[in-house]
Amino acid sequence: xxxxxxxxxxxxxxxxxxxxxxxxxxxxxxxxxxxxxxxxxxxxxxxxxxxxxxxxxxxxxxxxxxxxxxxxxxxxxxxxxxxxxxxxxxxxxxxxxxxxxxxxxxxxxxxxxxxxxxxxxxxxxxxxxxxxxxxxxxxxxxxxxxxxxxxxxxxxxxxxxxxxxxxxxxxxxxxxxxxxxxxxxxxxxxxxxxxxxxxxxxxxxxxxxxxxxxxxxxxxxxxxxxxxxxxxxxxxxxxxxxxxxxxxxxxxxxxxxxxxxxxxxxxxxxxxxxxxxxxxxxxxxxxxxxxxxxxxxxxxxxxxxxxxxxxxxxxxxxxxxxxxxxxxxxxxxxxxxxxxxxxxxxxxxxxxxxxxxxxxxxxxxxxxxxxxxxxxxxxxxxxxxxxxxxxxxxxxxxxxxxxxxxxxxxxxxxxxxxxxxxxxxxxxxxxxxxxxxxxxxxxxxxxxxxxxxxxxxxxxxxxxxxxxxxxxxxxxxxxxxxxxxxxxxxxxxxxxxxxxxxxxxxxxxxxx
Numbered sequence: 001x002x003x004x005x006x007x008x009x010x011x012x013x014x015x016x017x018x019x020x021x022x023x024x025x026x027x028x029x030x031x032x033x034x035x036x037x038x039x040x041x042x043x044x045x046x047x048x049x050x051x052x053x054x055x056x057x058x059x060x061x062x063x064x065x066x067x068x069x070x071x072x073x074x075x076x077x078x079x080x081x082x083x084x085x086x087x088x089x090x091x092x093x094x095x096x097x098x099x100x101x102x103x104x105x106x107x108x109x110x111x112x113x114x115x116x117x118x119x120x121x122x123x124x125x126x127x128x129x130x131x132x133x134x135x136x137x138x139x140x141x142x143x144x145x146x147x148x149x150x151x152x153x154x155x156x157x158x159x160x161x162x163x164x165x166x167x168x169x170x171x172x173x174x175x176x177x178x179x180x181x182x183x184x185x186x187x188x189x190x191x192x193x194x195x196x197x198x199x200x201x202x203x204x205x206x207x208x209x210x211x212x213x214x215x216x217x218x219x220x221x222x223x224x225x226x227x228x229x230x231x232x233x234x235x236x237x238x239x240x241x242x243x244x245x246x247x248x249x250x251x252x253x254x255x256x257x258x259x260x261x262x263x264x265x266x267x268x269x270x271x272x273x274x275x276x277x278x279x280x281x282x283x284x285x286x287x288x289x290x291x292x293x294x295x296x297x298x299x300x301x302x303x304x305x306x307x308x309x310x311x312x313x314x315x316x317x318x319x320x321x322x323x324x325x326x327x328x329x330x331x332x333x334x335x336x337x338x339x340x341x342x343x344x345x346x347x348x349x350x351x352x353x354x355x356x357x358x359x360x361x362x363x364x365x366x367x368x369x370x371x372x373x374x375x376x377x378x379x380x381x382x383x384x385x386x387x388x389x390x391x392x393x394x395x396x397x398x399x400x401x402x403x404x405x406x407x408x409x410x411x412x413x414x415x416x417x418x419x420x421x422x423x424x425x426x427x428x429x430x431x432x433x434x435x436x437x438x439x440x441x442x443x444x445x446x447x448x449x450x451x452x453x454x455x456x457x458x459x460x461x462x463x464x465x466x467x468x469x470x471x472x473x474x475x476x477x478x479x480x481x482x483x484x485x486x487x488x489x490x491x492x493x494x495x496x497x498x499x500x501x502x503x504x505x506x507x508x509x510x511x512x
Contacts, residue, residue: 006326013197013330014171017337020189021178035366036110036373039183040349041265044105050188051266052275054342056282057191058262059089059253061140062336063147065198065289070309072293073301076223076232080290081246086283088250094276096254098269099418103493111346112260112414113354119417121489122425123358128432129410130354133257134347136403138387140256141343141380142396144336145172145388150309152329169385171333172340176381179341180374184265187341194338197331198285205328206288208319209295219291222298232294240458241451248464252408255415257346258339340381348376398448405443405450405463409435412467412474421491427477431470439466 037043046054064082071079100115109115112133117126148171178186213219224232234242253259266272289312296303296311301318303311316328352373357364364372387396413428442452442462452462 005322006329009323009326010330010333013193013327013334017190017193017334018174018178020193021174021182021186034370036349036352036369037108039370039373040110040261040345042184042188044265045267046188046265046271047267048271048274048278050191051262051271052278053191053195054184054188054265054338055093055259055262055275056279057187057194057335057338058258058342059086059279059339060282060286060335061144061147061339062332063143064286065332065335066147066150066309066312068286069289069291069293069296069312070303070307072290073296073303073311074308076227076294077234078238078242079293080287081242081249082290083283083287085246085249085253086286087280088246089253090276090279090283092250092254093263093279094273096415096418097260097263097266097276098272100260100414101264101266101272102269103418103495104264107493110264111257111350111353112255112410113350115493116410116413116417117354117358118492119421119495120413120423120425120428121491122429125413125425125429125432126354127358128429129413130350132406132410132432132436133255133350136407137257137343137347138380138383139396139399139403140258141340141347142384142387143400144340144343145384146396147309148333148336149388150307150313152313152333153310171337172381172385175337175341176378179344179381180378184261184342184345187338187345188265190334190341191338194331194334197327198335201324201328201331202285202288202292204324205292205316205320209292209299209315212319213295213298216291219295219298223294226297226300237458240454240460244461244464245451248408248461248467249404251411251415251467252404252463255407255410257350258343261346261349262342340384344377344380344384345373347380348373351376401448401450402440402443405439405466406436408463408467409439409470412471418495421495422478422482423474424478424481424486424488426486427474427481430477431472431474434473435466435470438469439463442466 068079068082100112103109104115107114107118109118111130113126113130116129117123120126175186209219210216213222220232263272266275292312292315293308296315299315299318301311301314303309303314313329313332316325320328352369356372357369361368409432412423412431417423439462442465443450446452446462450462451459452465453459454465
């Protein structure tokens, strides 16, 4: 059962997040008419600090902070694939996000599917990009709830039974109201509290662990005794899986709608490049979480079978004073609220722009689009809560693993399309279909493992293998269709001939 001081600190952090969400309206100009760009992208007005807070808070989710140390606790070295993966993301974001932002701002695009629609003139291709994003985002949203529940239950802060379920509903109800009213500005202001709480609490936990155990050497030595020395090092057989998982995860991350939504909210390409350079600070945070999973092994923490993600909360509960433990649990909870809000906004925006307006109500006014987006965002959160309460935790994890494979299949249309208009939209559709089917088959055949054997050779990431098949079909199909003279749709993006990043004057608040 939770200590009173721990609970008080935890509630103080959650209360602070709620108060900050209320102040989000101060970031909204009162003279602006309702628009989807204003609600979903904060009018593309966020400067470097706010963008760094929001993008970092969106990428590094609560479930990540629970799953990575849990994987380190159970498997050792393979868990640290997340460190190079999030490092690889930074140069990719430096190039892709800034380039995509510029063309999106010029043409009023709000989603990646908007860009695909303008680039290839293909409504079907834009539709599959939008639906893939929504499909991959929904289990990711549910995992934020699972992350909160797993962490708080391990720390004794989460009541068992109906009382705990009511706490979960209350947390997301407050988030839903703030997001409904203020859109992306709500998670933006909460991200400031998330950064402060997570950085402070994690520094305190790491310092305490190192002081108690005598430094990093004894920590790794103690973990090696319990896990086995080789488990703390990658074997030659594990290296291909480690490398392809890191690369594939990095390529997939920037295709998720919630990451692109946070990027589109910046006030200019220069801001995004500055933020990309500063993102490794969040990666260092993730590495420390992985280290705490090793420390949990060294201190003899015994996580429940099948619940390795509880190892670090149990370590915190064992080593830290109650108020500091409450701060850690509060920080992780707030850490789930930011990405959950952005995910629901991104899913709603994709539905409105690329399904509702495109196929249901093409003449919908900006005010009506915002109204529909708010309703869909609320429905997404309710659906995530129902998913968590109605299905097994493993179901959400399995779907999220598939989501990473699925979202990677839109990489050719979105990322490669930023640099060349040669690819044919019909070939991209065919490649997407092959990648989706092949990736799903490989993951399901391996019992929902994203690491699959490459014939008699090494094991690799299924998403990257499916992407290779996807690209093969796209290139071959484009060559055949071009030779046959099959017409393409009109390209409205002025890319790549008229977009020269780094040489063209930038627009936005940071470039008067």
